Amino acid sequence: MAQIRHALNTKRADDFAAWYQEVISAAEMAEESGVRGCMVIRPWGYGIWERMQRLLDDRIKATGHDNAYFPIFIPLSNFEREAEHVEGFAKEMAVVTHHRLIAGKDGGLIPDPEAKLEEPLVVRPTSETIIGDAMARWVQSWRDLPLKLNQWANVVRWEMRTRMFLRTSEFLWQEGHTAHADEAEAKEHTLRMLEVYRAFADEDLALAVVAGEKPENERFPGAVETWSIEAMMQDGKALQAGTSHYLGTNFSQASGIKFQNREGSESLCHTTSWGVSTRMVGGVIMTHGDDDGLCLPPKIAPQQVVILPMLRDKPEDEALIDYCEALRATLASQHVLGEPLRVLLDTRPGKAAAKRWDYVRKGAPVIIEVGGRDMDNGVVSLLRRDRLWDADSGKPAFQTPTREVAGQTVPDILADMQASLLTAAGERRDENLTRGVADFAQVEQHFAASKYPGWVEVQWSKPTGEALEKVVERLKEHKLTIRNVPMDAAPVDGSCIFTGEPAVERVLLAKAY
Amino acid sequence: MAQIRHALNTKRADDFAAWYQEVISAAEMAEESGVRGCMVIRPWGYGIWERMQRLLDDRIKATGHDNAYFPIFIPLSNFEREAEHVEGFAKEMAVVTHHRLIAGKDGGLIPDPEAKLEEPLVVRPTSETIIGDAMARWVQSWRDLPLKLNQWANVVRWEMRTRMFLRTSEFLWQEGHTAHADEAEAKEHTLRMLEVYRAFADEDLALAVVAGEKPENERFPGAVETWSIEAMMQDGKALQAGTSHYLGTNFSQASGIKFQNREGSESLCHTTSWGVSTRMVGGVIMTHGDDDGLCLPPKIAPQQVVILPMLRDKPEDEALIDYCEALRATLASQHVLGEPLRVLLDTRPGKAAAKRWDYVRKGAPVIIEVGGRDMDNGVVSLLRRDRLWDADSGKPAFQTPTREVAGQTVPDILADMQASLLTAAGERRDENLTRGVADFAQVEQHFAASKYPGWVEVQWSKPTGEALEKVVERLKEHKLTIRNVPMDAAPVDGSCIFTGEPAVERVLLAKAY
Known part of the structure; x- marks a missing residue:
């Protein structure tokens, strides 16, 4: 790699x-x-x-x-x-x-x-x-x-x-x-x-x-x-x-x-x-977000697709822009995820490669670069923001579909990316959600053990008033808070890790923003 | 009448x-x-x-x-x-x-x-x-x-x-x-x-x-x-x-x-x-607006069409609502003035006639009432907000198209109403814009003569500084202000009504909000 x-x-x-x-x-x-x-x-x-x-x-x-x-x-x-x-x-x-307001003594x-x-x-x-x-x-x-x-x-x-x-x-x-x-x-x-x-x-x-x-x-x-x-x-x-x-x-x-x-x-x-x-x-x-910047779910991206012609300040630029404009128009006429597709053809001054990295950092879901050679071959160079790198080469994972194929498949790529980001977030959450903690010492241990310890689900007796305050104080020592009582948590089957009394519900403990 | x-x-x-x-x-x-x-x-x-x-x-x-x-x-x-x-x-x-904030002495x-x-x-x-x-x-x-x-x-x-x-x-x-x-x-x-x-x-x-x-x-x-x-x-x-x-x-x-x-x-x-x-x-x-309330251009009406079934809290209501719902769906599936048509079927408790007047006062462009008899005859009773009254009878000017015709023609009615309100506003503005005033005395006379005197277009020499201040003061005595120098005004052909010098442009005088 x-x-x-x-x-x-x-x-x-x-x-x-x-x-x-x-x-x-x-x-x-x-x-x-x-x-x-x-x-x-x-x-x-x-x-x-x-x-x-x-x-x-x-x-x-x-x-x-x-x-x-x-x-x-x-x-x-x-x-x-x-x-x-x-x-x-x-x-x-x-x-x-x-x-x-009025003028004061010093003017x-x-x-x-x-x-x-x-x-x-x-x-x-x-x-x-x-x-x-x-x-x-x-x-x-x-x-x-x-x-x-x-x-x-x-x-x-x-x-x-x-x-x-x-x-x-x-x-x-x-x-x-x-x-x-x-x-x-x-x-x-x-x-x-x-x-x-x-x-x-x-x-x-x-x-x-x-x-x-x-x-x-x-x-x-x-x-x-x-x-x-x-x-x-x-x-x-x-x-x-x-x-x-x-x-x-x-x-x-x-x-x-x-x-x-x-x-x-x-x-x-x-x-x-x-x-x-x-x-x-x-x-x-x-x-x-990742180590290259923001990564936006297509539904909330101001622009879902950005097309970057590699302009060289030469007369050939015109044909290249026309080539890109046809793709832009094809994409703009389509719907994706229930709305008209949002696509930007960026022809401002500046190098396409530099702009590419700007849009990578901005998290634009799909970035399409088009150079003179792409045009000659009837293709485009397409980057999907959530699959940016080719791990083997260490280079950006460009796909090079024909312009026609790009015009047809970009909506599917966007829909897939929207779904795939949710799947990834759900998996990450589940992987980092620790269950089956028996006592508070284990909670302390868990949160001390790693830099990014995730959440812990515990069972409690739902104390109120002063008893709850004690729990809150104890959590506070570890910078922990009770996030909520998940609606879809499993039934309780043990005792409260704080009070030892019979548990009545499950709660999530975590550090929080 | x-x-x-x-x-x-x-x-x-x-x-x-x-x-x-x-x-x-x-x-x-x-x-x-x-x-x-x-x-x-x-x-x-x-x-x-x-x-x-x-x-x-x-x-x-x-x-x-x-x-x-x-x-x-x-x-x-x-x-x-x-x-x-x-x-x-x-x-x-x-x-x-x-x-x-903190608690003061009085609590x-x-x-x-x-x-x-x-x-x-x-x-x-x-x-x-x-x-x-x-x-x-x-x-x-x-x-x-x-x-x-x-x-x-x-x-x-x-x-x-x-x-x-x-x-x-x-x-x-x-x-x-x-x-x-x-x-x-x-x-x-x-x-x-x-x-x-x-x-x-x-x-x-x-x-x-x-x-x-x-x-x-x-x-x-x-x-x-x-x-x-x-x-x-x-x-x-x-x-x-x-x-x-x-x-x-x-x-x-x-x-x-x-x-x-x-x-x-x-x-x-x-x-x-x-x-x-x-x-x-x-x-x-x-x-x-008119003496019946607001009147909205369809483009900015929150609801362009309001459908009011005359419900009687009886089992027959259901059929009536179905009848109305079909019209609502037909209308909602259409575009008018570049956007999806906005239509509300109002089935809240209350008399249809009372609601009609509420929506008249709110300026809903088209109000459609449907009673049991309308349904039996396959028609609806339709009011257009900017042509509310039948002058001869003194009653609301209901049209009674078949439901199918209403489904087809309402978009045209809305588009026509949008255009017609602009025409009316333009005509009213032109009728109430007085030109050809020779001197300031005539201006004074004009604004003293009627309750709603409109605007007056005059020619002036575009004075600046103190000379302008004098003009502004003089206008202020009559609660008048200079609105602007219309971009499409006719060329000047005389002298300034304030200074007597050769005029350089035309300005609008009016009372203003």
Whole structure:
């Protein structure tokens, strides 16, 4: 086997965190903005987010939700209403106190002391309270229910330590909010949206997530139940990729979301909320990326195919571009994975080989290079991003189909790559998920033994309150957290590794982002 | 002619401002949020904005722009760099001064004095300066140019008097920002984007706008040239519906957007910016709305066709729903105006007649009611929103095609309605545009003479500086402003109505939103 010269400087095995940063920078996905904790999402990164938005938005609308838009500012008093919610959120938030600037003594600008707000406004960290106010106005009778809303928006949580896409002070997300007539329907809806997230994560992003309920200590502030999908990154850590909350009547009580039921008396609504954010982009990087950069599932690639003619600034270029344009047109006229195929013919100045590596780092699923000799032979040189290298030669694994064959088979290659990335993610997750651990000492041993130890599934007695706190503290010593209680876990057959009591369910333990 | 009982309480002719508010409320488009100057955009209103976004985004991408996302917060110091820009913006803005809340003495929450920001952050009123910083990092050589970016975002300008959609403290928009190698290319691009806006406004929104350059006093802060599209509302006022700015090297100087040109020396970029916002929704209301509510051009209607079975909570309902469902499926399988037809079969509880008026007020282009008798006769009852009334009978002008004919002809009706609304808007604009005014006294007379006086086109000598200020002051006395210098105006043939000097161009005078 020949030595391969990878397209990045850092390898995943050497320094996963540095590798992650290098992918983001090399793929031109995002960068620090100079504004504390806020990133600039560059066109390639934003193009991925736009693709995610489109696919998830279709799923959210297909389940009967309408999009709406609510104010970015939330009056301070809203946060004083729902006690647990305050406790969870009323800490690190951006607070607007003035509405005007004037020149200060040194000539610079300062907030105008004359323009101080009577009540400070908080830049929304989430919109439960303000959407709750609107729901209270809109819901009067059982006929108005269920009320199913979604919002695409930016939110701000003042994070002390930030990491691009994974944890930023400002991030983009969707937040769904629904109101229902009773507990059963609201709980059912909480799980329906969890399933929407699971399907989106697996079928569109190829993440191979595990869906399950969060333990009490990991619940959203104010929620009765919190469910999540968890994805395993290539360093074995877990990424919470989406959450769905059953909020009981906590928020409807605080906001007064009431309705006249069929019997004519007044009831409180049962509400849900659920969200997925730009951190999902980080999950895609750490699930599919490799030592050559990003690798994108075709469904979310801004461009699925990039065609690079090897231009030489000579008159022959014209014929070469025509040759490539015919392939582009053939591909663009086709559908793949339910949508028109996205193909770019890149004729900007620059060497094709240099551009090839740019698109490899950006994770474009299929890269097609065409030189004069290819044209003369009626072929093209085709690279599939997830099978980049020929292990024997150590060189890029170019296929050289005829242009006609390429025009016919590229959609199949893309569909195969989408499926194959999910299979790979699922296999990796299963290989790195350790079961059958008998006691906590084995857990400690497991996580101490390797750099990327994956997840461990254990059985527990589902302690609550102080007993749970003790478990959480003990896990914390090893930087471990309980991810969730997988919905499809095997039945329990032993005792709790923490308390020794009879186990009631299985939980996943992992280090997490 | 019989008396018509319109679906709104307020008539345009009686109180245009009150009518506007009633449309927004009756069509469930938006409402006050309780947060100062910020509105809640309800699903129907947001659905219209989503349609606009999709159509305009396609046009922006088709002209070679990529979307990206920049931080919502802008450091104060950014505003101190470009002098004119500061002067124009550094006034009424939301200023973030703290990043944490704590409990105050009275138990309520207060900004934590320990968590005061060293440098206050401004919630973006527009993103020239922060995008300029990014451009300075991204542009190194002539090969990086042109750089063509667009952002969809929320922005905040602390407005004292707000009106839903037209002027709100927070609003949604797109802002395009481009950098070019020279003045000619940047100016050409400024006009290209103006043309994109004109085409969007006319072809998608049916507004019949006038494109032209703004006079010096109406320029965007820091711009060298500002161009606009102006739409005439039904009260004769003008609405600035979109602007495109050539910024010269003002912002590239301030942010350091430089490049190495082909000769190897360093040059400043020439930049442009351009934006369209949710105020466009207000423009649609005031252009197409009538005394029955909103009337939507089919291209931007969230639902183009609404089918209302007259359900009676009886077993026969099932057959009726099947009958309607077949029509829905026939329509949904077709394309109209370049996209899949959007049709809703509404089977929620409630009387069909009450729902009909709800959808009339919401401006759904085609409403189809189906009762048991219609089904027995194989027909449907069809209303076209822009031809709602039968003037003779004073009743809704139902057509009763067979279901098969409806399935075939509805796409044509929608396409015809799209065209017909543009024709109507263009005719109304031309009828209310007065030309051939000889002096300012005639202008005064014209605007004093009627309630909805429309626009007046006059010739002027294009005064600048103090001379222009005098003109602006004089117009202000009559609440008039100069809208723009129409690109397709006739050649001048007389003298300036303000200065008496030889005229050099024609300008539009109007009251404006």
